[in-house]
Amino acid sequence: MGGVEDDEPASKRMKLSSEALIHLSNGSTVKESIVGSSRDLMARPLQSDGGEEVVGSKGVIKKVEFVRIIAKALYSLGYIRSGAHLEEESGIALHSSIINVFMRQVLEGDWDESVATLHNIGLTDEMIIKSASFLILEQKFFEFLDEEKVMDALKTLRTEISPLCINHGRVRELSLSIVSPSHCFTVRSPKQNTSRARSRTKLLEELQKLLPPTVMVPERRLEHLVEQALGLQRDACMFHNSLDEEISLFADHQCARDQIPSYALQVDANGISLKHKLSGHQKPVSSVSWSPDDHQLLTCGVEEVVRRWDASSGECLSVYEKAGLGMVSCGWSPDGKWIFSGVNDKSISLWELDGRELECWKGQHTLKISDLEITSDGKQIISICRETAILLLDREAKVERFIEEDQTITSFSLSRDNRFLLVNLLNQEIHLWSIEDDLKLVSKYRGHKRTRFIIRSCFGGLEQAFVASGSEDSLVYIWHRGTGELIEALPGHSGAVNCVSWNPTNPHMLASASDDRTIRIWGLNNLSAKQKDTHGNGIHYCNGGT
Amino acid sequence: MGRLFVVNLEGKVYSCKHCKIHLALVDDILSKSFQSRHGKAYLFSKVVNVSVGEKEDRLMITGLHTVADIFCIGCGSIVGWKYEFAHEKSQKYKEGKSVLERFKVSGPDGSHYWVSHETHVGGSDADDV
Numbered sequence: 001m002g003g004v005e006d007d008e009p010a011s012k013r014m015k016l017s018s019e020a021l022i023h024l025s026n027g028s029t030v031k032e033s034i035v036g037s038s039r040d041l042m043a044r045p046l047q048s049d050g051g052e053e054v055v056g057s058k059g060v061i062k063k064v065e066f067v068r069i070i071a072k073a074l075y076s077l078g079y080i081r082s083g084a085h086l087e088e089e090s091g092i093a094l095h096s097s098i099i100n101v102f103m104r105q106v107l108e109g110d111w112d113e114s115v116a117t118l119h120n121i122g123l124t125d126e127m128i129i130k131s132a133s134f135l136i137l138e139q140k141f142f143e144f145l146d147e148e149k150v151m152d153a154l155k156t157l158r159t160e161i162s163p164l165c166i167n168h169g170r171v172r173e174l175s176l177s178i179v180s181p182s183h184c185f186t187v188r189s190p191k192q193n194t195s196r197a198r199s200r201t202k203l204l205e206e207l208q209k210l211l212p213p214t215v216m217v218p219e220r221r222l223e224h225l226v227e228q229a230l231g232l233q234r235d236a237c238m239f240h241n242s243l244d245e246e247i248s249l250f251a252d253h254q255c256a257r258d259q260i261p262s263y264a265l266q267v268d269a270n271g272i273s274l275k276h277k278l279s280g281h282q283k284p285v286s287s288v289s290w291s292p293d294d295h296q297l298l299t300c301g302v303e304e305v306v307r308r309w310d311a312s313s314g315e316c317l318s319v320y321e322k323a324g325l326g327m328v329s330c331g332w333s334p335d336g337k338w339i340f341s342g343v344n345d346k347s348i349s350l351w352e353l354d355g356r357e358l359e360c361w362k363g364q365h366t367l368k369i370s371d372l373e374i375t376s377d378g379k380q381i382i383s384i385c386r387e388t389a390i391l392l393l394d395r396e397a398k399v400e401r402f403i404e405e406d407q408t409i410t411s412f413s414l415s416r417d418n419r420f421l422l423v424n425l426l427n428q429e430i431h432l433w434s435i436e437d438d439l440k441l442v443s444k445y446r447g448h449k450r451t452r453f454i455i456r457s458c459f460g461g462l463e464q465a466f467v468a469s470g471s472e473d474s475l476v477y478i479w480h481r482g483t484g485e486l487i488e489a490l491p492g493h494s495g496a497v498n499c500v501s502w503n504p505t506n507p508h509m510l511a512s513a514s515d516d517r518t519i520r521i522w523g524l525n526n527l528s529a530k531q532k533d534t535h536g537n538g539i540h541y542c543n544g545g546t
Numbered sequence: 547m548g549r550l551f552v553v554n555l556e557g558k559v560y561s562c563k564h565c566k567i568h569l570a571l572v573d574d575i576l577s578k579s580f581q582s583r584h585g586k587a588y589l590f591s592k593v594v595n596v597s598v599g600e601k602e603d604r605l606m607i608t609g610l611h612t613v614a615d616i617f618c619i620g621c622g623s624i625v626g627w628k629y630e631f632a633h634e635k636s637q638k639y640k641e642g643k644s645v646l647e648r649f650k651v652s653g654p655d656g657s658h659y660w661v662s663h664e665t666h667v668g669g670s671d672a673d674d675v
Contacts, residue, residue: 367554368554369549369551369552369554387553408553408594410551411551451598451619452548452550452551452597453547453549453550453551454548454549454550455548498548498549515548
């Protein structure tokens with residue numbers, strides 16, 4: 001690789017190459033005239049060592065870059081002598097001497113000299129030179145104002161900053177701050193309101209972000225690369241489900257399977273007893289929903305009425321109905337102040353708790369068999385509106401968005417952060433959709449069985465990294481959400497598993513309900529998991545009844 | 547039992563004779579000239595609320611076909627069959643379509659069909675004009 005650069009005529013090498021830096025550190029000194037050094041670096045012949053040498057088994061890490069970011073990290077950690085020693089021993093300079101000069105000039109406030117140096121670094125992009133000059137001169141301007149040298153500040157603004165012809169809005173703000181000192185305070189960037197030394201350091205950091213990374217190595221670059229690698233390891237870890245899993249730099253991170261709930265826990269039967277039987281519905285109850293404060297329940301009879309109950313007394317507080325029509329689904333507003341329900345004429349109605357209808361969206365908004373959900377900010381109502389489409393209705397903006405599928409949709413589940421929707425299809429596929437900005441299909445999950453019933457799936461685990469689902473083959477299916485890989489198919493139930501619910505506060509606990517008339521609680525195969533406190537997520541079930 | 551996922555059709559609907567679950571729309575009839583062991587059968591472009599059985603090869607009047615029996619999801623009774631693969635080129639149009647036996651469904655007006663004496667006894671066959 002180094003051979004190619006040898007043949008290129010010096011004038012063609014516009015940007016500072018890493019080779020050039022080596023020569024600067026070897027040969028030039030601080031006292032050398034600045035103008036002269038840039039010409040020199042072009043003319044000097046390349047030395048054979050430190051060419052495009054690489055480290056690492058894959059041959060993609062350039063040795064010079066590697067050493068430079070290590071030196072930068074040493075300096076950041078405060079190991080100045082070690083950093084200097086590394087530069088010396090390797091013969092690789094962290095920064096070229098001209099950059100060192102530049103940095104020193106900025107920190108010492110030699111503004112005019114630093115701007116001149118800026119032009120001699122060898123940058124090709126005019127805009128960068130201008131933007132950097134602007135930042136430096138702005139600092140000069142504010143420091144003048146601090147010293148109450150208003151005329152000097154004005155002169156800087158007129159003769160040095162304005163001619164740059166960039167950032168006109170900022171120039172106007174600066175001129176305003178001369179006229180009105182109180183305005184000046186608001187116009188200053190945050191760094192100006194700290195001590196002079198600190199604001200100069202901040203200026204240097206801002207300049208660093210402007211200049212190309214080969215010229216001035218970005219702060220904390222090595223730390224960033226390491227964090228990136230650790231992040232990738234974590235994402236690739238399919239069984240990652242515990243907060244206290246430490247990630248070490250010494251070995252690639254990989255959790256064992258044992259963090260996924262896969263053992264049926266013994267539940268103390270004495271702890272569960274029948275509290276109330278809520279009677280009143282004449283038709284089968286199709287959905288049950290806890291109020292946000294957990295004190296009330298909302299139930300819906302199939303094509304009948306919606307009833308609101310007090311959970312502690314078992315008393316029916318309200319009945320919501322519409323003449324000649326039947327309710328098909330129900331839900332609470334996130335603040336618990338109103339409720340909404342789907343009606344069998346495809347409309348969706350909103351009700352005050354006292355029974356007054358607030359709003360009604362007529363038209364094709366929901367089906368007789370459809371889930372009905374609301375985002376936790378109360379803004380979007382989600383429902384299956386056609387065989388193959390889901391409606392996302394923004395109540396305030398009155399905007400309707402549609403998720404279109406090729407197959408019939410049987411049910412869906414909303415993620416806790418409102419950003420994703422898990423859609424169950426007739427053809428035994430589960431589709432993950434992103435619903436935040438654009439509607440996008442993200443992943444598909446397969447393996448479970450569905451031919452007759454509504455089978456439900458849900459998100460779960462640490463950071464909702466997993467997708468779980470029921471299945472008609474009586475297994476509980478768990479996939480890794482990111483990779484789509486099937487991790488577990490848990491046997492135990494003796495009938496179709498209709499729905500699953502992953503404990504939102506305990507990533508090691510999962511519940512499943514089945515046609516075998518049982519509910520199973522799944523956890524980890526160690527005693528400590530059982531003792532963890534559980535918190536209801538709004539959907540509770542009775543064991544034993546149909 | 548779990549909650550059945552039932553598609554509700556709109557318009558003139560044929561439903562399962564036993565449990566009344568919707569099966570197909572009159573508008574989706576492609577041919578009324580099919581025959582089954584129980585008499586008349588209709589070919590539909592789209593049938594809902596059925597589960598599909600195992601595929602098997604059957605020799606029918608019109609040739610060898612790979613078909614699967616279809617069952618009502620509500621009561622499990624067999625209501626017809628689905629053409630998965632047609633070995634004869636002229637029969638390819640049937641692929642993906644389903645046949646409902648008239649005897650097994652209630653018509654849009656609730657009417658039923660009774661097996662007539664002219665029906666030929668045999669396997670479920672297809673006979674198109």
